[in-house]
Amino acid sequence: KWASGVFYRPDKLEGLGHYRSREAQRNISIQSRLKSTVQSHLEGVSSGLEQLRSAAGDVRSVRRDLCAVRWHLLGSAEGFQRLAPLRAVVTEHAQLAAVVRALPQLSSVHELLAHSLRLLHGQQLLEAHAGLMALERLRDDISSQLHGSSSLPRDQALGVVESFFGGLQELSEALAQQLWRVVGGGVRLVQEDPALFVSAVRIIEREESVDDALLLGPHAHRFPAPGRPKAWRQRFYRVIQETVAAAHFKAAHVELKGPGLGRHLATLQSDILAELRVVKDLMVQCCPPHYDILSVCTRMYHRGLSDHLQDILSRDLDKQEIFMLLSWVLHVYQSPEMMGHPDLLPEVDVSTLAPLVSPEVVEQMERKYVGKVKVSDVTEWMRRTLEVEFKEWFREEEPEMDHLGFFQSALPIIVMQMLDENIRVASLVTASLQQKVYAMAMDELEAFLIRSGVSLGCPPPLPEAGLPGQDGKGWRNPVPPISGGWGPICMGLEPPPDTLWVLGMFQPLYVQLPSRKWLSGAQLVNSMCEVIDKYMRDFSHVRNPVFTFLLAESEHLVMTHYVRALMEKKMVCRSAEERSQLATRLLQDAAQLRELFHNLGLAENEQTLEVIFALQELIRLQDPALLSLEVLGFMTKYPDISDEHVSILLDLRGDVSKEVRNVVLEMMAQNPQSLPENYQPIFSNILVPAPELPFCLRKSKCA
Incomplete structure (x- = not known):
C-alpha cells in the first residue's frame, strides 16, 4: 500500500534505488539491535545460574553446621539442668535488688500520702496530683516487678501491694471530689480564679493520658492497674450537666404557677444567656480545643431546658401559662434576646439542634389552649354578656335608639372585639394557633346567635326531612312562637339564607x-x-x-x-x-x-x-x-x-x-327544564304530600 502510493506514476521510479538502499540500512539496524538484546539476555541468564549454584553450596554447608550443633546440644542437656539452682539464685537476687532500690521510696509512701493530702486541702491541685501520680507509678512499678517473678501467687502478690498502698485510693477520691467542686463552679471560677479551673482541666488531661497509655500503649495487657480507667473527662461533662440542671431546672412545682412561671422563664433567659457568654468568652480559653466546650454546653443547656419544659407542659396549666410557654419557646428562645444574641453568634446556633419542644407537643398545647380559652373566656363570658344584654332589652322602656330612630346595641361590637382580641393574641404565637382560635370563635359565635334566638323565643334550627342541602336532608327552622314586639330582634340575628324565620301568627291562617x-x-x-x-x-x-x-x-x-x-x-x-x-x-x-x-x-x-x-x-x-x-x-x-x-x-x-x-x-x-343561573327556587323547597297507598285484600285487585 505504501509502495503503490509512492510509485503510482512512472516518473517516480527514478527514486527506486534511493528507497531500496534506505530500507536495506533500516533492516540492518533492526537486526543489529535484536542481536544485542539477545546477547544481553543470555549473559544475564548465565550469571543467574552461577549465583544459584553458589547459593546451593552455602545452604548445604549451613545444614551440616546446624546438624553438628544439634548433636552437641543434645549431649549437653544434663549440664543445663544442673544450672537450675543458679537460675533461682539470680531471680532472688533481682528481686532483692529491686527491693533495695525501692526501699527509700517505700519508706516514704505514707509521708508522701500525707503531704499530698495537705497540698490538696490547700487547693494546690497540681502539686497534689503530681504526688498522686508519683505514688501510682511506684505502685505500678512494684506490681510490674512482682508480676510473673514473685514466688507468691499473682493475686496474692498484687493484694499485698494494694494493702500497702491502701491510702492511695482515698487520695485519688479526695482529689476527684475537689476537682468536681471546681468544675461545678466553673462558670464562676473562670471569672474569679481561672487558674484553679485551668489546674483542674490540666489534671483531667493528665489522667486521660495515663488512661490512654494503659489501654492503648505497648503494655496495655500487662496487668490491670487498680482504678483504671478513671474516665475523668466524661465525668467532667457529667458534672457540668448536673450542675446546670440543679441550678436552673429543679424549680418546685409551686413556684411555676401564674406569675411565678413568668419569673422563672425570665430568670432562665437571663441566666442561660449570661452563662453562655462566660463560656464563650472565658471558659473556651481555659479548655483544650478538642473539648469543644461551647458546643457541649450549648447542647447541655438545650437538652436540659427541653426536658424541663416537657415536665412543665405535662402539668395542668391554665391558658395564660400555656400562652406564656408557647410564646417563650417559639419566639423568645431563639430571639436576639437569648440564644440569638449577637454576643453568642455565630458560634452558638441552636437551629441545628432538635426542636426545644416537638411539633406534636406544640400542636397538643395549642389545642389545650383553645379549649381553655373557650371555657374560661368565650363561652362563659358570652353567656354572662347575653344575660346582661337581655335584661336591658326586656326593660319596660324601649331599647336605646340612635339619632335616626334605629334600635342599637353595643353587644355585637363587644362580642366581636372580645373574639378579635383572642384571635389577635393567638396570632402572637403561631398562625396555626390563630387559625384554631378563629375556628373556635366562629363556632362559638354561631352558638351565641342560636342562644340569642332561643332567649328571644326563636327555637334553634331543627332538621326537616326532604329539603335540599349538602347532605340531601337540608336544615329549616320551625315556626317560632313570636309574640309582642320582639320579632325584629329575632330577624335581626341575620340567620343563614337557608334558615328562614316564619312568623308564628301565620300558621292558624295557613290552616x-x-x-x-x-x-x-x-x-x-x-x-x-x-x-x-x-x-x-x-x-x-x-x-x-x-x-x-x-x-x-x-x-x-x-x-x-x-x-x-x-x-x-x-x-x-x-x-x-x-x-x-x-x-x-x-x-x-x-x-x-x-x-x-x-x-x-x-x-x-x-x-x-x-x-x-x-x-x-x-x-x-x-x-x-x-x-x-x-x-x-x-x-x-x-x-x-x-x-x-x-x-x-x-x-x-x-x-x-x-x-x-x-x-x-x-x-x-x-321537555325537561334546566335551572338558569341565579334562579331563585320556588317549588324545590315546597314538599308535596306522599301519595296514599291503595287498599288491597289478599289476592284481590287493588282499587
Whole structure:
C-alpha cells in the first residue's frame, strides 16, 4: 500500500534505488539491535545460574553446621539442668535488688500520702496530683516487678501491694471530689480564679493520658492497674450537666404557677444567656480545643431546658401559662434576646439542634389552649354578656335608639372585639394557633346567635326531612312562637339564607287555605296583611340593607307557605264556578299582598308573588285540553316545578281526566327544564304530600 502510493506514476521510479538502499540500512539496524538484546539476555541468564549454584553450596554447608550443633546440644542437656539452682539464685537476687532500690521510696509512701493530702486541702491541685501520680507509678512499678517473678501467687502478690498502698485510693477520691467542686463552679471560677479551673482541666488531661497509655500503649495487657480507667473527662461533662440542671431546672412545682412561671422563664433567659457568654468568652480559653466546650454546653443547656419544659407542659396549666410557654419557646428562645444574641453568634446556633419542644407537643398545647380559652373566656363570658344584654332589652322602656330612630346595641361590637382580641393574641404565637382560635370563635359565635334566638323565643334550627342541602336532608327552622314586639330582634340575628324565620301568627291562617270558607271572603288575606304590616313596622327600626333583606325574606316566606298550603290536597273544585271562584281568590290575594309589600318598600320586580298569578291562570283555564300548553309555559317560567306539583294542581281543578293528565305528564317528561343561573327556587323547597297507598285484600285487585 505504501509502495503503490509512492510509485503510482512512472516518473517516480527514478527514486527506486534511493528507497531500496534506505530500507536495506533500516533492516540492518533492526537486526543489529535484536542481536544485542539477545546477547544481553543470555549473559544475564548465565550469571543467574552461577549465583544459584553458589547459593546451593552455602545452604548445604549451613545444614551440616546446624546438624553438628544439634548433636552437641543434645549431649549437653544434663549440664543445663544442673544450672537450675543458679537460675533461682539470680531471680532472688533481682528481686532483692529491686527491693533495695525501692526501699527509700517505700519508706516514704505514707509521708508522701500525707503531704499530698495537705497540698490538696490547700487547693494546690497540681502539686497534689503530681504526688498522686508519683505514688501510682511506684505502685505500678512494684506490681510490674512482682508480676510473673514473685514466688507468691499473682493475686496474692498484687493484694499485698494494694494493702500497702491502701491510702492511695482515698487520695485519688479526695482529689476527684475537689476537682468536681471546681468544675461545678466553673462558670464562676473562670471569672474569679481561672487558674484553679485551668489546674483542674490540666489534671483531667493528665489522667486521660495515663488512661490512654494503659489501654492503648505497648503494655496495655500487662496487668490491670487498680482504678483504671478513671474516665475523668466524661465525668467532667457529667458534672457540668448536673450542675446546670440543679441550678436552673429543679424549680418546685409551686413556684411555676401564674406569675411565678413568668419569673422563672425570665430568670432562665437571663441566666442561660449570661452563662453562655462566660463560656464563650472565658471558659473556651481555659479548655483544650478538642473539648469543644461551647458546643457541649450549648447542647447541655438545650437538652436540659427541653426536658424541663416537657415536665412543665405535662402539668395542668391554665391558658395564660400555656400562652406564656408557647410564646417563650417559639419566639423568645431563639430571639436576639437569648440564644440569638449577637454576643453568642455565630458560634452558638441552636437551629441545628432538635426542636426545644416537638411539633406534636406544640400542636397538643395549642389545642389545650383553645379549649381553655373557650371555657374560661368565650363561652362563659358570652353567656354572662347575653344575660346582661337581655335584661336591658326586656326593660319596660324601649331599647336605646340612635339619632335616626334605629334600635342599637353595643353587644355585637363587644362580642366581636372580645373574639378579635383572642384571635389577635393567638396570632402572637403561631398562625396555626390563630387559625384554631378563629375556628373556635366562629363556632362559638354561631352558638351565641342560636342562644340569642332561643332567649328571644326563636327555637334553634331543627332538621326537616326532604329539603335540599349538602347532605340531601337540608336544615329549616320551625315556626317560632313570636309574640309582642320582639320579632325584629329575632330577624335581626341575620340567620343563614337557608334558615328562614316564619312568623308564628301565620300558621292558624295557613290552616284555612285552601277551603270554601276562604273562597267566600278576603278575611284571611286581610289578617295576613295586618300581621305583616305590624311586624314590618317593628322592622322599621332595623337599618338597611338588613331591613330590605328581612322584607324580601318575609315576602318569599309568605309566598312559599301560601303555595305550600295549596299543595296539601285540602280541597277539590266541584264545578267550573268553584274553579273560577278559586282563581279569582288567588288573583285578589296575590294582588293585595303585592300591593302591601310594594307599599312597605319592596319593588314588584323583587317579589316572588308572581307565581300565584301564574297558578290562578292554570286554575282559571276553561278547556282542560289546553292544559299541556299552559303547563309548558308555566315550566318555562318556573323550571323547578315537578310532575308531583302539577298533579296536585290538576287534582285541585277537579275536572282533569286521566288521559289529559297523562298527556300533561308525558309532555313534561319530554321537555325537561334546566335551572338558569341565579334562579331563585320556588317549588324545590315546597314538599308535596306522599301519595296514599291503595287498599288491597289478599289476592284481590287493588282499587
